[in-house]
Amino acid sequence: GESVGLHLPTLSVQEGDNSIINCAYSNSASDYFIWYKQESGKGPQFIIDIRSNMDKRQGQRVTVLLNKTVKHLSLQIAATQPGDSAVYFCAENMVGAGNMLTFGGGTRLMVKP
Template identity: 95%
Template sequence: GESVGLHLPTLSVQEGDNSIINCAYSNSASDYFIWYKQESGKGPQFIIDIRSNMDKRQGQRVTVLLNKTVKHLSLQIAATQPGDSAVYFCAVEGRAAGNKLTFGGGTRVLVKP
């Protein structure tokens, strides 16, 4: 089955600095990857996604990098702001997992003013 893990459970970052959150997945057949942000008391909110035919995708202040060789996914947040404080989850999907999202355990990002 699929398993997804995160390298750092908590990340403290100074306001204005860049943040990098990492995620490893186990199933090489995974073909769709999503990063979610979850604030306290709310459901996960879509940030950015990437398909397996790409290795990089950029959004507003966020970049997702996919390394299929080592089955690693990362989320980079540029110029981290206090509003970025939240728990971030990576999720993967693929036919081998029955087309359902499998989530990692989450990384809490704390932005220090």
């Protein structure tokens, strides 16, 4: 399943399935993108990042895809586990904006055992 992460929608997946979380970013001048995971009662934690000169980057069980043509970013989580349940945020950084990240609205991922 997939979901657009702008109004804190909820994506519910079965344990072991793959998850896809989508994000539409706002600024074509953005050259750096990052995904964060926020568990209940905690601060956002870095998952994976990607620069605009790439269209795909893989980490451990996670892959980020970047489509600059349509200003779209997605996070794929393979073999989703209960510990993946959290709110996921995409964020963008524009050239010239220093290190300031602008965050999207977040998507809640719920993993059913």
